[in-house]
Amino acid sequence: MKHDVKVRTAECSCGQVSLICKGEPIRTAICHCFACQKRTGSVFGVQARFSREQVSYTGDVVEYSRIADSGNQVNYAFCPACGTTVMLTLSALPEFTVIPVGLFTSRDLPQPSFSVYEQHKQAWVKFDCQIEQIS
Numbered sequence: 001m002k003h004d005v006k007v008r009t010a011e012c013s014c015g016q017v018s019l020i021c022k023g024e025p026i027r028t029a030i031c032h033c034f035a036c037q038k039r040t041g042s043v044f045g046v047q048a049r050f051s052r053e054q055v056s057y058t059g060d061v062v063e064y065s066r067i068a069d070s071g072n073q074v075n076y077a078f079c080p081a082c083g084t085t086v087m088l089t090l091s092a093l094p095e096f097t098v099i100p101v102g103l104f105t106s107r108d109l110p111q112p113s114f115s116v117y118e119q120h121k122q123a124w125v126k127f128d129c130q131i132e133q134i135s
């Protein structure tokens, strides 16, 4: 019985990598950390967390890993042709796949429920919606 499952698609800038996400994300969140600012080239990241089995993709990806402040390894999967980061995974939480919200072809993802790394937030960034702030 799959008739009510929401299916969303996401893709990199050039379209070489295409993702399909089935069902609602577990959550969406804003991250103000320096790594997300670097990764996006913007001033914060907005990501949707899915269970790994909700996400499938086609196309080639290349991986880059870094060690987060928490000590966990974060893996970035990006398109080798255009450089868009299409998926993030944590080695400590392999059951989740995190996808940057801006990659989706629809604008109907749930509003972020919280933000993290508030201490690294650019001073002028403010949201009209009230979201929980976690440093």
Ligand SMILES: [Zn+2]
Binding pocket: 012, 013, 014, 015, 016, 017, 079, 080, 081, 082, 083, 084
């Ligand atoms: Zn691409």
Ligand SMILES: [Zn+2]
Binding pocket: 031, 032, 033, 034, 035, 036, 037, 045, 117
């Ligand atoms: Zn971050």
